[in-house]
Amino acid sequence: MTRRRLAVLVAAALVVVTAGVALQGNASVTGRPVAADVVVTTTATTTTSPPTAPSTPSTPSSPPSPPPTSSEQPPPVAGAAGKVQPGVPRTGPATFYASDGGGACSYDPSPDPLTVAMNWSDYEDSKACGAYILVRANGKSITVRVTNLCPAPCRAGQLDLSREAFARLADPGVGEIPVTWTLVSPALEKKISLRHKSGSSQWWCAIQAIDHRNPVARLEVQVAGQWKELRRTEYNYFLSENGAGCGGAVAITDIYGERLVVNAVPVKPDVVQPTGLQFAAR
Numbered sequence: 528m529t530r531r532r533l534a535v536l537v538a539a540a541l542v543v544v545t546a547g548v549a550l551q552g553n554a555s556v557t558g559r560p561v562a563a564d565v566v567v568t569t570t571a572t573t574t575t576s577p578p579t580a581p582s583t584p585s586t587p588s589s590p591p592s593p594p595p596t597s598s599e600q601p602p603p604v605a606g607a608a609g610k611v612q613p614g615v616p617r618t619g620p621a622t623f624y625a626s627d628g629g630g631a632c633s634y635d636p637s638p639d640p641l642t643v644a645m646n647w648s649d650y651e652d653s654k655a656c657g658a659y660i661l662v663r664a665n666g667k668s669i670t671v672r673v674t675n676l677c678p679a680p681c682r683a684g685q686l687d688l689s690r691e692a693f694a695r696l697a698d699p700g701v702g703e704i705p706v707t708w709t710l711v712s713p714a715l716e717k718k719i720s721l722r723h724k725s726g727s728s729q730w731w732c733a734i735q736a737i738d739h740r741n742p743v744a745r746l747e748v749q750v751a752g753q754w755k756e757l758r759r760t761e762y763n764y765f766l767s768e769n770g771a772g773c774g775g776a777v778a779i780t781d782i783y784g785e786r787l788v789v790n791a792v793p794v795k796p797d798v799v800q801p802t803g804l805q806f807a808a809r
Contacts (some may be wrong), residue, residue: 643692712740734777776790
């Protein structure tokens with residue numbers, strides 16, 4: 528074989544080997560998507576498996592209240608009048624006495640015969656004064672107004688009704704009956720009035736609210752542009768011992784948080800002064 532022919536054969540062999548390497552290299556490139564398929568399958572398996580539930584805080588039974596702002600009204604003061612709570616029925620014995628509508632609440636005698644003396648526990652230093660109570664017994668019901676205190680041995684929960692009120696529920700000859708009673712906010716044509724106690728002046732005064740539909744939670748007077756809450760006495764007056772606010776504006780708030788403002792109430796001892804205002808029915 529000549530050298531020339533041998534060289535040609537060697538060159539051809541090199542071409543074949545080079546082509547084989549190139550083909551193997553192409554196979555390696557096409558194999559990369561297969562590896563990618565494995566990654567996709569793994570990812571798919573992870574995402575289609577039930578995911579682990581994230582840890583979340585338990586939902587509170589009631590959402591937290593937002594922080595108050597300066598433009599918001601004060602929060603309601605439901606229940607601030609004492610143990611006699613709106614919508615909470617009570618039970619106890621009912622007795623009766625000869626009532627004229629006056630008594631420990633310092634109201635004037637009234638021609639309205641449907642009144643009640645509240646037991647010493649629920650009277651709470653006059654917080655129950657003026658409240659309207661729906662009383663049920665023997666399938667009957669009446670609404671009475673708290674005007675007096677039934678002292679011990681009157682029991683907690685007991686009502687001492689006027690004789691007329693008791694007679695609408697049972698024969699007075701029975702003497703005592705079990706009743707269920709609830710605080711109510713009845714229809715009322717009367718408007719709230721205010722009265723200064725005898726002896727009141729610019730140096731000392733006591734103020735009373737009369738004929739309010741709902742129990743009064745607090746009474747304030749205006750002093751130098753600021754509101755000052757007065758202390759409530761057991762005889763149902765709000766007391767300004769140093770005369771602060773006597774003769775000025777008065778604000779009355781009921782147990783539902785409604786606040787009524789009377790611009791000026793001059794000091795006129797023992798004079799009932801109408802306000803023309805009344806709490807809303809609830």
